[in-house]
Each structure stands twice: as structure tokens, then as C-alpha cells.
Amino acid sequence: MESLRSLFLLLLADLASGVTITSTDQTMVTKAQGEKVTLLCTYALAAADEGSLDIEWVILQPNEEQPVIMYTMDRVYDQYQMTGRVQFVSQNPSSGDASIDILNLKPADTGTYQCKVKKPPGIQTHRVQLTVLEKPTKTRCYIEGSQEIGxxxxxxxxxxxxxxxxxxxxxxxxxxxxxxxxxxxSSQNPDTGVLLMKNASHVHSGTYKCVASNRVGTDECSVILNVTPPVNRGGRIAGAIIGSLLAIVLVALIIFCCFKKRREKKYEKEVHHDIREDVPPPKSRASTARSYIGSNRSSLGSMSPSNMDGYAKTQYNKVPSEDFERTPPQNPNYDPPKYDNAYRMGDITVV
Structure with a gap:
């Protein structure tokens, strides 16, 4: 039956006035990453096609066509974006088979591929949609939450x-x-990969396997479930309460020590400040000496020669102590004599 169909297509091509693509059944192909795909493009020439044969495979983009592989003037040109991964199935594409193989597929290879066969005046094209999917990989199984009975x-x-x-x-x-x-x-959700087992018991313990799959491949992982008796929750709660109380006591102790130390520093500053304010500033020794000499000079000016004997022996070049600043008590009944005639004795004027 197939041979009769091919013969009919060849006869139809001879009667036609151009190239005819015979592999029109393949329009969509889905493959996995890393695999090989064959994009079909068989053709038949008409008797009127007398020009040179050109075969061109391209990937259709929104605004351009990216070349994949070409055959023209009995030569193959494949130094394009898939260099080393694309080739013609037939060693002689001019024999009627322009199909290609793409090796080591990548997700980026997804797109619409167009085969163009041109032999003037005839020209014909055929498109195939290729989808490259990635298999599930790095699948991980794990248990979430407690594994206790109940x-x-x-x-x-x-x-x-x-x-x-x-x-x-x-x-x-x-x-x-x-x-x-x-x-x-138990119940599972195939979209999220969640397996839920309610009210777990020892019967649920064992090894569980998960298989992840999509249109092009599968991957799997496993996990061991070991359901155990519940732990002593009372002891755990008591331990938590004791730990909380100890933490509170420790925090309170730290706050008390900091407060006490702060008050001690504040008290030391206040005491030191009070002492510095109560102490009077020291008196100048030079001013003391000047007041002493002035007071003595005024006293000597009103004294008689007879009373000068004791004062004449006073050493004025010595600075008196602070005791001399005090005015000695005077006799209220003493009346100093008055003289009309004054004469100078040394540095002291006597009257």
C-alpha cells in the first residue's frame, strides 16, 4: 500500500509544475532534553523543475529566520547556531530526502522549524513545531512535622x-x-507531591517512594518513616517553665546590680561636689603683708618718740603670719598725746 502511494505521488509530481513535499504528516514533535529528534522533509521533483536544487532548514523567529543547515550546489553548510549537533539524514539530500537529525537536544531548541526545497521554477515549504522538555531531576523526599503516634x-x-x-x-x-x-x-495530592497520614500509628512506619513524572521522563526518591511513642510532654512543659523563671530572675538581678551601681556613682559625684563648695579659697600672702605694713605705718604716725623703742626693733622685711591680720584689742581709756611740732626719724615722721 505504501509503495502504491509513493508511486502515485511521483506520478503526481511529474504532472505538476513544481516541487512537492511528501512528509506532511509530521507537524508537532515533543522530545526530552538530551535526546535526538528527526525532522522529516521528503520531497518529489517535477519534470518542469530544471534549475539548481537548494535545500534550506531555518528556525522561524518573530522578525527573522535563523539558518540551521543548508544544501546548495552539491555542498552542505552547517556552521550555524547548532554546529556539531545537526546533520542531514541522507548523505545525498538531492535524492529526495531532506530530513535532518538534531542531537543532544536543549530546551532552547524549542521552536518552529521550516524546510524549504527549491528547484526553479518549483519551490515548496513544510513546518514542524519542536518542543524540548526537561525531565524531572533532583527530586527530594522529606518528612515535615512530628513522627509521634497519634x-x-x-x-x-x-x-x-x-x-x-x-x-x-x-x-x-x-x-x-x-x-x-x-x-x-492517607491521602496524596499528585500536583503538590504531599502525602498526608492522619492519626499515625506503628502501622504507618516503613519506606515510602515518590515518582515524579512529566511528558518526557521520570525521577524518584524515597524516605523512611518511623512512628514513635510520644515524649513526656509534662516534663517538657515543667522544664520550659523552670527555664523561663530562671531567665526572669537573672534579668532582674542584672537590672538590680546596674541600678545599684548607678546610684553609687551618683552619690560619689554629689559628695565630691559638696566638699569643693564648702572649702574657702586661700588668701593671697602678698595682700596680707601689704595690709599689715599699712596698718603699722598708720599706728606709728600717731605715736611719740618714747613709745617708739619697741617698734623700732620690728623687722618689716619679714612677712607676718595670718595672725597679724587680726586687730589687737585697744584700751578704751587710752588717749594718745598730741604734738604740734613734728620731726622725721628715719623713715617715720614723729611729732
Whole structure:
């Protein structure tokens, strides 16, 4: 049947006036990262096509066409963005097969590819949409929350890499690594990878495996669940209360010591300030001497020669002590004599 179809297409091409693309069934292809894809482009020439044959593969962009590989004048040109990863399936593309292989696919290879076969006056094109997906990788399984008897245990599964949409499926494995049914009280969400088991007991203990999958591949991980009896919550609460009380006492003690030390410093400053204010400033010794000499000179001016004997022996070049600043008591009944005639004796004027 296939041979009859090919013969019919060749006869149709001979009657037509141009090139005909025969591989029109392939329009969309989905592959995984790292795999190889074959983009089909078989064609048939018409008798009227007498020009040189040109084959061109490009990636269609919004405003431009990026070349992938070309065949013209019996030569292949592949030094473009996929250098080393693209090639023609046939060693002789002019034989009617312009299909190409793309190796080691990458997500960036996703796009619309166009095959153009031109042999003047005939020209024909065909487009294929290629989608490159990334398999789920780096999938991690872990337990969230408590693993005590009577609590609700949550198991989670998440792939770090992979093209959405990723689905997650949990199973419980036995000693022979075969899949077993999940406990009756468990429920799982294939979109989020969460497995919830209510009111856990020893029956729930075991190894659980999660399989992450998308359109192009799978990845898996496992985790061991060990449900244990609850711990002594009373002792834990009592310990927490005692620890809190000790912390409060310690904080109060620190505050008291700081307050006491602050008051002691404040008291020392006040006492030191009071002492400095009560002490009078020292008197000048020079002013004391001048007041002493002046007072003695005024006294000597009113004295008679007979009373000068004791004062004449006074040494005025010596600075008297502070005791001389005090005025000696005078006899209220003493009346100094008055003289009309005055004469000078030494540095003292006598009358």
C-alpha cells in the first residue's frame, strides 16, 4: 500500500509544475532534553523543475529566520547556531530526502522549524513545531512535622528541575522493594507531591517512594518513616517553665546590680561636689603683708618718740603670719598725746 502511494505521488509530481513535499504528516514533535529528534522533509521533483536544487532548514523567529543547515550546489553548510549537533539524514539530500537529525537536544531548541526545497521554477515549504522538555531531576523526599503516634504525619516530594507539568505519585515499598498500598488513613495530592497520614500509628512506619513524572521522563526518591511513642510532654512543659523563671530572675538581678551601681556613682559625684563648695579659697600672702605694713605705718604716725623703742626693733622685711591680720584689742581709756611740732626719724615722721 505504501509503495502504491509513493508511486502515485511521483506520478503526481511529474504532472505538476513544481516541487512537492511528501512528509506532511509530521507537524508537532515533543522530545526530552538530551535526546535526538528527526525532522522529516521528503520531497518529489517535477519534470518542469530544471534549475539548481537548494535545500534550506531555518528556525522561524518573530522578525527573522535563523539558518540551521543548508544544501546548495552539491555542498552542505552547517556552521550555524547548532554546529556539531545537526546533520542531514541522507548523505545525498538531492535524492529526495531532506530530513535532518538534531542531537543532544536543549530546551532552547524549542521552536518552529521550516524546510524549504527549491528547484526553479518549483519551490515548496513544510513546518514542524519542536518542543524540548526537561525531565524531572533532583527530586527530594522529606518528612515535615512530628513522627509521634497519634499525630498527623506529612510527607513531601519536590523536583528541583524539570519542565511543568510534573505529577507526583507516592507508594509504600515492602522488604522486597515491591509497591504496596498506602494506609487507609492517607491521602496524596499528585500536583503538590504531599502525602498526608492522619492519626499515625506503628502501622504507618516503613519506606515510602515518590515518582515524579512529566511528558518526557521520570525521577524518584524515597524516605523512611518511623512512628514513635510520644515524649513526656509534662516534663517538657515543667522544664520550659523552670527555664523561663530562671531567665526572669537573672534579668532582674542584672537590672538590680546596674541600678545599684548607678546610684553609687551618683552619690560619689554629689559628695565630691559638696566638699569643693564648702572649702574657702586661700588668701593671697602678698595682700596680707601689704595690709599689715599699712596698718603699722598708720599706728606709728600717731605715736611719740618714747613709745617708739619697741617698734623700732620690728623687722618689716619679714612677712607676718595670718595672725597679724587680726586687730589687737585697744584700751578704751587710752588717749594718745598730741604734738604740734613734728620731726622725721628715719623713715617715720614723729611729732
Amino acid at each position: 499525630t498527623d504525619v506529612t510527607l513531601k516530594c519536590k523536583s528541583q528541575e524539570g519542565t511543568p507539568v510534573i505529577n507526583y505519585y507516592w507508594t509504600k515499598t515492602t522488604d522486597t522493594r515491591t509497591a504496596a498500598e498506602l494506609p487507609a488513613t
